[in-house]
Amino acid sequence: MTTLKSKLQEDLTASIKARDELRSATLRLTLSAITKEEVAGTSARVLSDDEVQKVIAREAKKRREAAEAFAQGGRAEQAEREKAEGVILAEYLPKQLSDDELTAIVTQAVEEARAAGAEGPRAMGAVMKIVNPKVAGLAEGGRVAAVVKKLLAG
Structure with missing residues (x-):
């Protein structure tokens, strides 16, 4: 069974090969956030898919907040980048309720x-x-x- 983390790793490899800078940078940051979570605390452990999803959701929320901050600061280019990263992360999360x-x-x-x-x-x-x-x-x-x-x- 493929875990969510291994799917992220496979997608990262594919995006690097495809020279998709935005996607590879986003996935790399997310994977490092997952790794950081795994080694936090007294003993290292592997996160469950649910825990990985929580990390992804947290990362997506950071992107939304950063996009808003950049937009308010008149930095449209950075705001667009943060939004684009958020869109990539949303692909790995359950569809949000309307x-x-x-x-x-x-x-x-x-x-x-x-x-x-x-x-x-x-x-x-x-x-x-x-x-x-x-x-x-x-x-x-x-x-x-x-x-x-x-x-x-x-």
Whole structure:
């Protein structure tokens, strides 16, 4: 069985042969982040595919944040590069939920939380507890929290 990490390594080799500088640089950085995670802590270990996905998601989030920062700083070229790297990383992550799908899941969770008696500020935590396991890896936390706030306010 091919692991996600070995797929990244194979794709890196292919992108180097194809002289695809953007893809090879992105994959090289991601693989080094995975290696760093593997040797962190008391003993070295091999990450599971789920853990590798978390590292990729973290790297993708860094690219999004850097792209925004570069765009705000008027550095369009760097912003485009960060976005392009983010697109490459997204290929290795589960498809993100659409706004409609996310809203449907949160709406259901809000109803569950209210049925369980969660009201006011505490409702946010109760709803997040219900939503998080359902959307793990499929939607970013900030996006989820924004939808939860919007629906609780509504």
